[in-house]
Amino acid sequence: MNLFERIIFSILFWTISILTVLQVYIIFNSPPNEWDSMTGHLNRILYFLNQGSTEHFIGTNFNIDTYPKSFCSIQVYPFLMSGYNEHFFKLPNFGSFWLICFASYGILKQLGASYKSRLFGSLIVFLSPNIIMQSILTDTDIILGGYLVSIIYLILAFINTQRLIYVYxxxxxxxxxxxxxxxxxxxxxxxxxxxxxxxxxxxxxHILYKLKHFFYAHLLGIIFFVAPTGYIANYLYYNHPIGPEVATKHQSVERAGSVNNLIIQGTRNVVRYSFDVLNLDGLRNWSIVEEKQLLLKSKLIKLDQYFNIGLESTTDFTIIPFSFNRRFEFYNGSPIYGSIFILLILPSIFIFFRRPNLTKGIFLLAFILHFITLAYSAPYDPWKGRYMISSLIYIVPFFVYIADHFFYNSPGRVSKFFFFCTIILISFSALSTIGLNLRALPFDAYGKKSIFSLNRTEALTVSRPDITLAYENFEKIVPANAVVALGTINDDYEYPLWGKEFKRKLIPINPFGQGLQKIPKEAQYLFFASSVIKPLNTDIRLGTQLDMKKGIMVPAEDYYLRKLF
Structure with a gap:
């Protein structure tokens, strides 16, 4: 390597080293606190452990029963083997982060990329904001990315070796x-x-021979893994493989209604997500960057209004309405590609059209189709940056174009300088993504304390500060091994109620779609929201801060505690 190449790779390696230290320290020194985990994913693991199986169980949140059970099966093993250490819930995500990056190197090698180009491409994947964010969480999408990158690698291995073992x-x-x-x-x-x-x-x-083995291989995968995971059970209980009607209409294509409306709204979503991608996520965690972006976006808002495109004004087929000025919590907690897309992927696509290649054209088509499918198959949601981890995997081969240009051609000094600045920006973006993550701040920032200086309840409820006091009071009053009946709603955090040692037994009495049930005789306490059960004069009001508005995504319920003995 020449001096220029050594500088570029040194920056990337040092950035990844610092990033890894931060990731590991955050993983093992802060509890999981993602919304879906507090209501569904991790919460249901504890319910399953409580009942001794993963059989049909209707909890307060519909995801407890309807979500495929393979993810919690992965998460439960490190949790059990570590002696109920909740930090180990994050290990599958962190492992998938490394799998995606190493497999990207393997994909580029299978495609015949040179050593420096495939090394560069795989190191850039390490620095994608959406992958970094998911690596320290307990969300599901980075795991799916790990499976997808393995599939792509195996397809290419089959093409290069023509060995049927890769098909299976x-x-x-x-x-x-x-x-x-x-x-x-x-x-x-x-x-x-x-x-x-x-x-x-x-x-x-022969093509029929290949079709036969592809069919058998996928049939085995469906029999061994898909059939037992919950889709069949969902169909038996809810007449739909995804789950109840509220799930299908909330987050799927069925929400669009007619085909004609789907075409219109899906096209709007393509444009919306395109604008979401064209942002400096990671860097925009710094207010000065976001302020400059707002100036540029003011022109886009005027265009939207002038041509009556309806990107902002039309809320049909959206979970949360689109805004050119994405809310801070969205781009901070669910970034997409940031400067990688603007400074590397887009130029690579332009180079492709100048020097087209069939194989890379197939991957570009796959990237576009995945992006379009995301827009048409579900309502717009500003949290969908995590879904685009899979989209990124299809575009990884395009990093070779940029790498080949700078490592094997003879770019001028100006080009080298701009490339150096690009790598600096991408590296700084990666560190800003994890260093200024509102849900797990490693340092004091934004007028908030570091995650390491918070107690467990504060850390668990960092995204819902209006419930923190109520949950702290619950923790002070209720013994660690108590039996607690829950009169809660779908959005309520139940995971913190299990306690630090997970010795409490929780019994939901307002299960999804079933209505309010009788309080079981074994319950010693009743934790409930006033919207579910009318409080008595003798009930303890736990102290939800209902007047708190700043930074609140969904207002909290007014929580009460009733002693039943």
């Missing part, structure tokens, strides 16, 4: 991905395109 590994990986999360269907069409390309690129076997 591919089928099993496909089954694992589909068993993990229904959003894997977003990759069905992109993967079909790559599958068809693999049939074209492997001339050793």
């Amino acid at each position: 590994f591919l089928g099993l990986a496909f089954g694992l991905a589909l068993s993990h999360k229904i959003t894997f269907v977003f990759s069905f069409i992109p993967l079909l395109i790559i599958y068809l390309y693999s049939f074209y690129a492997t001339g050793k076997y």
Whole structure:
């Protein structure tokens, strides 16, 4: 390597080293606190452990029963093997972070990229804000990305070796991905395109022979992994593989209604997500960067209003309405690609059109199809940056264009300087993503304390500060091994109520779709929201801060505690 190359790779390696130290320290020194985990994912693991199985169980949040059970099956093992250490819930995500990055190197090697180009491409993946954010959380999407990157690698390995063993590994990986999360269907069409390309690129076997083995391999994956995970149970209980009607209409294509409306609103979503991607996520955690972006976006807002496109004004087929000026909590907690897309991916696509390549064209088509499918198959949601981890995997081969240009051509000094600045910006963006993450601040920032200086309840409820006092009072009053009946609603955090040692027994008496049930005789306490159960004069009002408005995504319920003995 020459001096320029050594400088570039040194910056990348040092950034990743600092990033890794921060990741590990945050993982093992702060509890999980993601919204979905507090209401559903981690909460249901404790319910399953409480009842001794993962059989049908209706909790307060519909995800407890309807969400595929393979993810909690992965999370529960490190939790149990560590002696109920909640920090280990994050290990599958951190492991997937490294898997995606190393597998990206493998994909580029299978595609014939040179050593420096594939090393550069895989190191850039390390620095993508959405992957970094998911690596320290307990959300599901980075795990799905790990399965997808394995599938892509196995397809390419089959193309290069023409060994059928890779087809069967591919089928099993496909089954694992589909068993993990229904959003894997977003990759069905992109993967079909790559599958068809693999049939074209492997001339050793007759096409019917390849189709037969692809079918058998995927059938095995479905039988071994998809069938037991919960889709069949959902169909039996709710007449739909995803779950009850509220789930299908809230987060799926059914919310659009007619096909004509789906085409209109889905097209709007394509434009909305395109604008979301064209942001300096990570860097915009610094107010000065966001202020400059707001000046540029003011022109876009005027264009939207002038042509009556309805990106902001139309709220049909949206979970949370689109805004050009994305709320801080959204771009801070669910960033997308940031400067990587603007400074590396877009230039790589321009180079592709000047020097087209069939294989890379297939991957570009897969990226576009995944992006479009995301827009049409579900309502717009500003939290969907995490879904685009899978989109990124399809575009990884394009990093080779930039790397080849700077490492194997003879760029001028000005070009080298701009490339150096690009790497600095991407590195700074990566460190800002984790260093200024509102849900797990490693340092005091934004007028808030570091996650390490908070007590457990404060850390668990950092995204819902209006409930912190109520949950702290609950923790002070209720013994660690008490039996507690819960009269809560779908959005209520139940995970903190299990206690630090997870010795409490929780019994939901307002299960999803079932209505309020009788309080069981074994319950010693009743924790409830006043909207579910009318409080008595003798009940203890726990102190929800109902007047708190700043930074509140969903207002808290007014919580009470009743002693039942």
